[in-house]
Amino acid sequence: xxxxxxxxxxxxxxxxxxxxxxxxxxxxxxxxxxxxxxxxxxxxxxxxxxxxxxxxxxxxxxxxxxxxxxxxxxxxxxxxxxxxxxxxxxxxxxxxxxxxxxxxxxxxxxxxxxxxxxxxxxxxxxxxxxxxxxxxxxxxxxxxxxxxxxxxxxxxxxxxxxxxxxxxxxxxxxxxxxxxxxxxxxxxxxxxxxxxxxxxxxxxxxxxxxxxxxxxxxxxxxxxxxxxxxxxxxxxxxxxxxxxxxxxxxxxxxxxxxxxxxxxxxxxxxxxxxxxxxxxxxxxxxxxxxxxxxxxxxxxxxxxxxxxxxxxxxxxxxxxxxxxxxxxxxxxxxxxxxxxxxxxxxxxxxxxxxxxxxxxxxxxxxxxxxxxxxxxxxxxxxxxxxxxxxxxxxxxxxxxxxxxxxxxxxxxxxxxxxxxxxxxxxxxxxxxxxxxxxxxxxxxxxxxxxxxxxxxxxxxxxxxxxxxxxxxxxxxxxxxxxxxxxxxxxxxxxxxxxxxxxxxxxxxxxxxxxxxxxxxxxxxxxxxxxxxxxxxxxxxxxxxxxxxxxxxxxxxxxxxxxxxxxxxxxxxxxxxxxxxxxxxxxxxxxxxxxxxxxxxxxxxxxxxxxxxxxxxxxxxxxxxxxxxxxxxxxxxxx
Numbered sequence: 001x002x003x004x005x006x007x008x009x010x011x012x013x014x015x016x017x018x019x020x021x022x023x024x025x026x027x028x029x030x031x032x033x034x035x036x037x038x039x040x041x042x043x044x045x046x047x048x049x050x051x052x053x054x055x056x057x058x059x060x061x062x063x064x065x066x067x068x069x070x071x072x073x074x075x076x077x078x079x080x081x082x083x084x085x086x087x088x089x090x091x092x093x094x095x096x097x098x099x100x101x102x103x104x105x106x107x108x109x110x111x112x113x114x115x116x117x118x119x120x121x122x123x124x125x126x127x128x129x130x131x132x133x134x135x136x137x138x139x140x141x142x143x144x145x146x147x148x149x150x151x152x153x154x155x156x157x158x159x160x161x162x163x164x165x166x167x168x169x170x171x172x173x174x175x176x177x178x179x180x181x182x183x184x185x186x187x188x189x190x191x192x193x194x195x196x197x198x199x200x201x202x203x204x205x206x207x208x209x210x211x212x213x214x215x216x217x218x219x220x221x222x223x224x225x226x227x228x229x230x231x232x233x234x235x236x237x238x239x240x241x242x243x244x245x246x247x248x249x250x251x252x253x254x255x256x257x258x259x260x261x262x263x264x265x266x267x268x269x270x271x272x273x274x275x276x277x278x279x280x281x282x283x284x285x286x287x288x289x290x291x292x293x294x295x296x297x298x299x300x301x302x303x304x305x306x307x308x309x310x311x312x313x314x315x316x317x318x319x320x321x322x323x324x325x326x327x328x329x330x331x332x333x334x335x336x337x338x339x340x341x342x343x344x345x346x347x348x349x350x351x352x353x354x355x356x357x358x359x360x361x362x363x364x365x366x367x368x369x370x371x372x373x374x375x376x377x378x379x380x381x382x383x384x385x386x387x388x389x390x391x392x393x394x395x396x397x398x399x400x401x402x403x404x405x406x407x408x409x410x411x412x413x414x415x416x417x418x419x420x421x422x423x424x425x426x427x428x429x430x431x432x433x434x435x436x437x438x439x440x441x442x443x444x445x446x447x448x449x450x451x452x453x454x455x456x457x458x459x460x461x462x463x464x465x466x467x468x469x470x471x472x473x474x475x476x477x478x479x480x481x482x483x484x485x486x487x488x489x490x491x492x493x494x495x496x497x498x499x500x501x502x503x504x505x506x507x508x509x510x511x512x513x514x515x516x517x518x519x520x521x522x523x524x525x526x527x528x529x530x531x532x533x534x535x536x537x538x539x540x541x542x543x544x545x546x547x548x549x550x551x552x553x554x555x556x557x558x559x560x561x562x563x564x565x566x567x568x569x570x571x572x573x574x575x576x577x578x579x580x581x582x583x584x585x586x587x588x589x590x591x592x593x594x595x596x597x598x599x600x601x602x603x604x605x606x607x608x609x610x611x612x613x614x615x616x617x618x619x620x621x622x623x624x625x626x627x628x629x630x631x632x633x634x635x636x637x638x
Contacts, residue, residue, distance in 0.1 A: 019066035097492035109157035166277025207245035431457030
C-alpha cells in the first residue's frame with residue numbers, strides 16, 4: 001500500500017493559522033469566528049500535527065472551517081449563541097427522543113414536516129432521522145453505505161427539503177439528529193470509482209494491498225463484525241488487482257484517516273451536514289476509524305485524537321451542535337469517548353449494554369445483573385450523558401457480563417441460546433415473537449430482532465385474541481418505558497413503539513430486504529393505528545396515554561434531570577428493581593417488577609410518607625406490593 005508522504009515541517013501551535021478567505025477585520029462574524037479559533041487553535045493544531053505533520057493541510061482545514069462558518073444561516077448562528085450561554089441545554093428533564101426512517105414514517109422529508117404536529121403530540125423534542133444520504137439501491141446496508149455525503153436519496157427529497165424541515169423543527173423547539181457515516185464509503189462513491197480505475201491519489205484514501213500478505217497479518221488481530229453475512233475484513237477488487245479493507249460489508253470500503261486529505265474532506269462533509277440545520281451528529285462506528293497493523297483496529301488512541309479534533313472544530317464553527325458517539329461496549333469501556341472534563345470528546349453516548357441487560361432481565365425475571373449495571377452507571381461522573389432506549393433500528397446483541405453470570409452458573413453460549421429461544425417464543429413461558437439475525441451455527445451465536453410490542457407479548461395476545469394476555473403484555477410494555485424514563489440521560493423511543501406496533505413480516509416479500517431480518521422491526525408506521533390513540537379501549541389508546549402520563553411526570557419532576565443523583569435500592573426480591581433519584585432535597589423511588597407474578601419490594605424507607613405519582617395515593621415506602629409487571633414512582637412528601 002502506498003503510504004501518504006508528509007512533506008512539511010511541524011508548525012508551531014502558538015502561531016494562529018489565519019483563514020485565507022477571512023473577511024476584513026471589523027466584521028462581527030469574522031471576530032466571532034476568530035475569538036473561537038484563538039481559544040482552541042493551539043490544541044487543534046497540535047493534535048493535527050501529531051497525526052499529519054502538514055502545515056498546508058492544516059491551513060486548508062481552517063480555511064474550510066471559516067467558509068463553513070460564514071455559510072451558516074443566521075438562525076443557526078443565533079442558536080449557537082444561546083447554547084454557548086447554556087451548555088447544559090440537552091441535560092434537562094424535558095428531553096424525549098424518537099428515531100425513525102423517513103420513508104417508513106412519512107414517505108419523504110416533506111412528509112415528516114407534515115407530521116410534526118403528531119410528533120409534538122408524542123412529546124418528542126429530539127428527532128433522530130435514520131440515514132437518508134444517497135446510497136446504491138442494491139447495496140445500501142440500511143443507508144450506511146453512503147455514495148454521496150452531500151445529497152439525500154432522491155426518493156426522500158433534497159437537502160433544501162432537509163433545511164426546511166430542520167427550520168420547522170427548530171421553530172417548535174425540536175432538535176434534529178442525523179448519522180454521519182465516517183468509517184467508510186460505498187464502493188459507488190466517486191472516490192471509490194476513481195480508486196477502482198487505478199487512480200493512486202484516490203487509492204490512498206482507502207487501504208489497498210497488491211497481495212494478501214499484509215491483509216493476512218491484519219486478519220490475525222481484527223475481529224470479524226459479520227462472520228456469517230460478510231466474513232473477513234478484505235475484498236478483492238479485480239478491476240485494479242488489489243485487495244481493499246472492508247470491515248463491515250464488501251461494498252463498504254474503509255477510509256484511510258492516515259491521509260490528511262481524507263480527514264479534511266470528511267470534515268467538510270461533516271460541516272456541510274450541520275449547516276443544513278442538524279443539531280446532533282451521530283458518529284457511526286467511530287471506534288473503527290483508525291487502522292493499524294497488529295492491533296484490533298478498534299479504539300486506538302488516534303480515534304480519540306480525531307474525535308477531539310471534531311469537538312474543537314464544532315466548537316469553533318457550530319457550537320450548538322452535539323456529537324453522539326456510536327460505541328457498542330459496556331458503559332465503563334465507552335466512557336473514554338466522553339474524553340475528560342478539560343478535553344471533552346463526545347457529548348453523548350449510547351447505553352447499549354443496559355438495553356441488552358434489560359431484555360435479559362425480562363427473560364430471566366432476575367434483576368441481579370441489571371442492578372450491577374446500574375451500580376456501575378451510578379459511579380460515573382454525572383456530566384456524562386447517555387442515550388437510553390429499549391430498542392433501536394439494529395438487532396439486539398447479547399453482550400452481557402458473562403463473568404458475573406458465570407458466577408451464577410450461567411454459561412455464555414447456553415445462555416445466549418436461551419435468550420434467543422425465549423424471545424422467539426420457544427422457552428421460559430415466553431409470549432415474545434421475533435427472529436434471529438446473523439445466526440452463526442458454528443459459534444452458536446446469534447442476535448435478535450423484534451419490536452418492543454412483539455417482544456412484550458402484544459403480537460401474540462392480539463393474534464390469539466386473549467384479553468388477559470393483552471393486559472399483561474401492555475403492562476410489561478408500559479413498565480419498561482417507565483423504567484426507561486427513570487434512567488439518567490435522554491430516553492429515545494423507536495417510531496411505532498408509542499402505539500405498540502408489532503413485527504412486520506412483509507419484508508420477506510421484498511428481494512432486497514428478505515435476507516436481513518432487521519427489517520422485521522423497521523416496518524412502515526401504521527398511520528391508521530394512530531387514529532386510536534384517544535380511544536382507551538384500544539391497545540394504541542392504552543399505550544399512548546400511559547406513555548404521555550410518564551412523559552408529563554418526567555418533565556415536571558426535577559429529579560429526572562440528567563445530573564441528579566441516582567443509585568440502586570435493595571428490594572430483597574429477585575424480580576423487582578429499585579432505583580432512587582435525588583436532586584435538591586427531592587427524592588423519587590422507582591420500583592419495577594420484571595416478573596409476571598405479583599411481588600413485594602421489601603424496602604423500609606423511614607424518611608416520611610411517599611406519594612405514588614401515577615395514582616396520587618399516599619403511602620409508606622415499606623413492604624410495597626407490586627402487581628405483575630407493575631411499577632411505582634414514589635415521591636417523598638415534604
